[in-house]
Amino acid sequence: QQQVRQSPQSLTVWEGETAILNCSYENSAFDYFPWYQQFPGEGPALLISILSVSDKKEDGRFTIFFNKREKKLSLHIADSQPGDSATYFCAASDTNTGKLTFGDGTVLTVKP
Amino acid sequence: GPKVLQIPSHQIIDMGQMVTLNCDPVSNHLYFYWYKQILGQQMEFLVNFYNGKVMEKSKLFKDQFSVERPDGSYFTLKIQPTALEDSAVYFCASSQDRGTNERLFFGHGTKLSVL
Structure with missing residues (x-):
């Protein structure tokens, strides 16, 4: 049983839109x-994190919304830029x- | 920022041979990890290491795998003998502490191709 699940598997948005990644x-x-x-050929880099005592964490254009009762969280990327195109991993x-348990990742493509 | 260096970036070997993957963690970090990633997909935990000992390992950390960090040099992952299913990208990571607030830094990975 997979401990951490992510959706969608891939997501395409236009520049300036908000991308929503679920976990x-x-x-x-x-x-x-x-x-x-994570960008191709590189290791994963920490973007933003949240503890379960909080329901929201914001850092610039990146926001995590956390619902402990439903065991769900989401990453919102506001004003998406082409440079945000990468694979995003939720971990726990x-x-x-x-030890971190990773999800399968969401491949985000931001079109200019 | 702090960097974890991995050497080599790509290693090609024949099945059955031994391979050693090297990691130079962030200098003041005390906890070290290896993760395995296949085809850009899910990162899977292999092992963590502290104070010269394996703290925790997953079922992916087969008997053919071993880790060590002799005298504060490279943190290494050795696979002997290698199998075809060992082909993957192996990421080393380090942190100063293992607390949940502690930032985990990853290297760029070593791509291992077992032929």
Whole structure:
């Protein structure tokens, strides 16, 4: 059973639109949720993260909305730019371990 | 910002041979990790390492796998012998602490091709 799921698998938006990437999880013990951005040929880079005690985290154009009851979260990228085109991974971990469990990723394409 | 370096970037070997993947973690970091990624898909945890010991490993971390960091040098992942299914990109990561607020830094990965 996959612990972290992401949807959609791929997403295309126009420059300036808001991209919405979804994530859900199974393990109630997860309390830390980072989102990673990965460009081809590179390693994942931390974009933004949220703890389960919060329901929203904002950093510039990037916002995480978190619903603990439904075990769902989403990443909103406002005013999308072509340079945002990348694969985005939702990940989760609990306080007792540094191990991250990743979703399958969403490939985002922003068209100019 | 802080960088994790991985050497080599690409390694091609024949099935059954031994391979060592090298990682130079961020200098003041204490926790080290290996993740495996196939075809740009899901990153899967292999192992984490602290104070000279494996702290946790997944079922993907087969008996043929081993990790070490002798005398503060490279953090290495050794596979002996290699199998075709070991072909993947292997990412090393490091963090100063393993707390949930601690930022995990990833290297650019080593692409391993087992023929």
